[in-house]
Amino acid sequence: MIRVAALLSIGRHPASGRARRAGLDARGLELALRMPNAEVRAFHAGDPHAASLRDYLGMGLETLNVLNVAPGCDPVPALVEALRGVGPDLIICGMRAEAGEGSGMVPYLIAEALGHAVVCDAAAIECASGTARVVQGLPRGRRREVVVTLPAVVLVNSAAPAARAPAFARARRGRIVPHPVEAREDAFLAACEMRPWRARPKRMAVPSGGSAQERMKALTEAKAGEGRLLVNPVPEEAARAVRDYLVEKRFLRGAGDGDGRG
Amino acid sequence: MAGALAGWLTVGLLVAAVVIAVHHSRRWRAGAAAEVDLVAGLKALPKRYLVDVHDVVGRKPFNARFHALTAGGFLASLVLLVLAVVPWFRGPLLWGLAALALALMLAGALMVGWRRHVVKPTELSGGRFARLPVSLIAYAAGLLVVALDRVAGGALPHGVTLVLAGVGLFGGADLLVGVGRGPLKHALHGALYLVAHPRPGRFSGRDRGGERKRDSALAPLNLDDAKLGVEVPLDFAWNRLLGFEACVQCGRCESVCPAYAAGLPLNPKALIQDLVGAMEGGAADYAGHGHPGRSVAGARGPHLPVVGEGAAIHPNTLWACTTCRACVDACPMMIEHVDVIVDLRRFETLEKASAPGKAPGVLEELRIADNPGGFPAVRRIDWAFDLALPLAREREKFDVLLWLGDAAFDLRGQRSLRAFIRLLKKAGVDFAVLGEDELDCGDLARRLGDEATFQDLARRNIARLEGLSFRRIVTMDPHALHVIRNEYPAFGGAFEVVHHTALLLELVEGGRLTLGSLSGTLTYHDPCYLGRYNGVTEAPRRLLDMLGMERREMEFSGLASRCCGGGGGTSVTDVAGDRRIPDVRMEQARETGAACIAVACPNCTVMLEGVVGPRPEVKEIAELVLEATE
Known part of the structure; x- marks a missing residue:
């Protein structure tokens, strides 16, 4: 039996701006729910009346513990205290929240306070006695397996399996258990100015000179391949070229390339 | 002697038959409670049988x-x-009448034998x-000779008549x-089912156009249940179970x-x-075609879940239905097969969240962004920037919403909408759009069994519509038309809704649009x-006939039309079959030799245009009408 704590935040739909379950936290909960032989407890720091918390219950949680942290207060001390009380082997949450500061710092601060290791970019978790094998999902589809001694904090990214859909009836039946906590106002947050995010236009490198048609062509034309063209190569040569390419792109570990694992 | 015997x-x-029927009735009487007016049903039985049932049987x-x-x-x-x-x-009169009845029955029995x-x-x-x-034949022929x-x-000798x-x-x-x-089961249960039918509204007569009244709205689900x-067969209302017994x-x-x-894994007969x-419960006693590509059903019983990988009905069967109501x-x-499908889907979606394919994502977007793609609300109107559409919230009073x-x-849908909007402007119709304030009508959510999201969207749309002052709604989407016209009333929204083909017909007949003549076949x-x-079915045809093109009919048309495959959420659940449904439909269109297939629904447009060529050109009716006015 492994004890898992899932930290769940309230997200924000990018188009409608409405509150929802946070995508990465939901993936974290999905990993937790899929773990065999795990006792999953879920925590949220914030308003226990927030309707979107029901989405997590809809995924199959029976109870969700909500630390009643007032808006504008720092949730970290409350979370740390609650987690200390439970003493989980594994703490799972998303890499970054969708609303609020969204700094991605909360799990690191919690891990620091509890003295746990942190594994980021998790795509899959498999627990053995005292350790967990975590598969990290790295850019361009690369995967790396790391082994971490428990207890640990594992941060899930979007390479993890998609979260199951919440079921209306389960969401309705699940229980939200509020816990009163004392939280300090977050002075840093109070000092910040909040503005909606908007995409900045990207400046294109515009080629100068030539006719309009030539400039357009320079912008849109596909560049000729940078690779080598082998015509009727002998098999050894072709294999070497493929191998060199894979080593160059770090799919294979080349000779003398110690940390090129991935 | 033989006669009395x-x-x-x-x-x-x-x-014996009565005893068996009463014993058998325990099975369907165990279903959930249902409000049924049995007295009214009994009174209406002769008419329901002789008119409504005969209407269907008489097609053959x-x-x-x-x-x-x-x-x-x-x-x-x-x-x-x-x-x-x-x-x-006991006399010659009685036996004469019996002989007549038995002779008629024998003729019928021989016809049955011929058919089977x-x-x-x-x-x-x-x-x-x-x-x-x-x-x-045994019954009719044997007793006919005895009666004669x-x-x-x-x-005849006694022994012969006795035999x-x-x-x-x-x-x-x-x-x-x-x-x-x-087989006689269907006669008794069919009659009882007609008395206790869950949709008495479908028998209530004919509308102004002489068409049978169509009671097609889904019943609202009480979300506090x-x-x-x-989930299990006994969750169906008893009169629904009675209906299954009536299946012949x-x-x-x-x-x-x-x-x-x-070739999708659904056969409505096998489903029932x-x-x-x-x-x-127990082994299957069914000797008809099954669900294509699926073997015999799994574990089943009155208290076992109906839908599941190893249950009576495989999930793919449930999600293959386009809710087209052809069955x-x-x-x-x-x-009422579609009610059955939706009742089962409601459990799958609301209790288990197990809708397959893209359905879960689409439902979540509908819930949080009010449209299936999760787009910003402004995207519903931003393509029409150049058309300067009048916005409802800026207008005090207008005629048509x-x-x-x-x-x-959708880019293709926008093209059709553009054509229709140009026609509205040409005809000088006083119209406005909700624009950003419009939410999804909820059709998709409801057909996928997500009654909670549907009811939320319906209530919010109704509140928005009620704040406006207009005469009627026009839409190019028959799904929105159906939902707003027939399903919103249960939530307090009563609006007059017309399809754009009806409005265009009205404008042409009223002389507000003048049509030139197009050539070709459609x-x-x-x-x-x-x-x-x-x-x-008639209004769009009358409008098309005014375009001067030669109209041909497909193998399945009018009320017997074949679905394009885009209804009931099948485009998001995406259950695979031997072929795609739109390919089958397009084949029927090709057989007519027509150069153009006129459609009147954005879903049909998308489905039929997805068929690889060569094929007839797919055109929205509004696009054809616009062509004829230019």
């Missing part, structure tokens, strides 16, 4: 005739044979049904005692089902029989939600 044995058989006149002969002769002969018990009645053993339509089930003509013998005053009476009553026994399992939707396995649903035709089997329209027993629908998010594809759901 036949009479007494008939009485005995009838008593041969079948209507053998029913009249066989059932009429059988019932009359039973009455006369029972009378033969009383010595006072010579014509052999593939959609018919075998098994017990194959024996039916034998029993009918009585009329003639006993010309013949025995043969007749053996046939009769197979028919009457089979009331709980055999302890269990949402149907004629296979008319099978031959009209678009999913079955394309799966449910009958689930009530019975409902074709069913002579008035079974243009409901844009989901098509507004065929018209009826959208299910306009035709079968709302009975509108």
Whole structure:
């Protein structure tokens, strides 16, 4: 039996701006729910009346513990205290929240306070006695397996399996258990100015000179391949070229390339 | 002697049949409670049988005739044979009448035999049904000779008449005692189902156009119920279970089902029989076609879940239905297959969240962003920036509200909308759009079983619409039309909704649009939600006929139109079959040789345009009308 704590935040739909379950936290909960032989407890720091918390219950949680942290207060001390009380082997949450500061710092601060290791970019978790094998999902589809001694904090990214859909009836039946906590106002947050995010236009490198048609062509034309063209190569040569390419792109570990694992 | 004996044995058989039927009724009476007005149902029974059922059966006149002969002769002969018990009645008159009834029945029975053993339509089930003509003929022929013998005053030796009476009553026994399992089951349960039908509204007469009233709106689900939707057979209301018992396995649903035709794992007949089997429990007693690509059903029983990988109905069967209502329209027993599908989907979605494919994501977007793609609300209107559409919230009063629908998010749909908007402007119609304030109508969520999201969208749309002052709504999307016209009233929204083809017809007939003449050939594809759901098949055809093009009809058209495959959420659940449903439909369009297929629904446009060429060109009616005005 492994004890898992899932930290769940309230997200924000990018188009409608409405509150929802946070995508990465939901993936974290999905990993937790899929773990065999795990006792999953879920925590949220914030308003226990927030309707979107029901989405997590809809995924199959029976109870969700909500630390009643007032808006504008720092949730970290409350979370740390609650987690200390439970003493989980594994703490799972998303890499970054969708609303609020969204700094991605909360799990690191919690891990620091509890003295746990942190594994980021998790795509899959498999627990053995005292350790967990975590598969990290790295850019361009690369995967790396790391082994971490428990207890640990594992941060899930979007390479993890998609979260199951919440079921209306389960969401309705699940229980939200509020816990009163004392939280300090977050002075840093109070000092910040909040503005909606908007995409900045990207400046294109515009080629100068030539006719309009030539400039357009320079912008849109596909560049000729940078690779080598082998015509009727002998098999050894072709294999070497493929191998060199894979080593160059770090799919294979080349000779003398110690940390090129991935 | 043989006559009196036949009479007494008939009485005995009838008593046995009643006992068996009462015993059998425990099965369907165990269903959930339902509000049924039995008195009104009993009063309406003759009309429901003679008009509504006959309407459907009579689409195959041969079948209507053998029913009249066989059932009429059988019932009359039973009455006369029972009378033969009383010595006072026993005379040449009684036996003469009995002979007449039995002769008519024999003619009918021979027709049944002809159909089952010579014509052999593939959609018919075998098994017990194959024996039916034998029993009918044995009963009618055996007793006919006995009756004639009585009329003639006993010309035949006693032994012969006794043997013949025995043969007749053996046939009769197979028919009457089979009331709980055999083919005669449908006569009794069909009649009871007509009395207690869950949709009495569908029998309430004809609308102004002379069309049968179409009671096609789904019933709202009480979201506070302890269990949402149907999990086990006994969660169905008792009158629904009664309807399954009424199924006679004629296979008319099978031959009209678009999913079955394309080899998707759904056969409506097998679906209903799966449910009958689930009530019975145990092994399958079904000798018809199954769900394509699926083997026999799994574990089943009245208290076992209906849907599941190893249950009575495989999830793929459930999610292959396009909710096109072709089966409902074709069913002579008035079974409501689509209600069944939606009841089962409601449990799957609301309790288990197990809708397959892209459905979960789409439902979540609908819930949080009010449209299936999760787009910003402004995207519903930003493509029309250059058209400077009048916004409803900026107008105090206007005539027509243009409901844009989901098509507004799709490039192809925008092209159709543009054509229609140009026509509205040409005709000087005083219209406005909700624009950013428009939410998804909820059709997709509801058909996928997500009643919670549907009700939320419906209530919010109604609140927005009620704050405005306009006369009626026009939409190009028959799904939105159906939902707003027929399903919003249950939530307090009563709005007049017209389809854009009806409005265009009105504008042309009123002289506000003048049409030039186009050349070429076209065929018209009826959208299910306009035709079968709302009975509108003639207005679009009249409009098309004004364009001066030659109109040809496809193999399935009008109320019998074949679905494009885009309804009921099948485009997001995406259950695979041998072929795609739109490919099957397009084949029918190709067969007409028409150069153009006119459509009146954005879903049909997308589905049919997805068919690889060469194929007729797919054009929205508004696009054709616009062409004719230019």
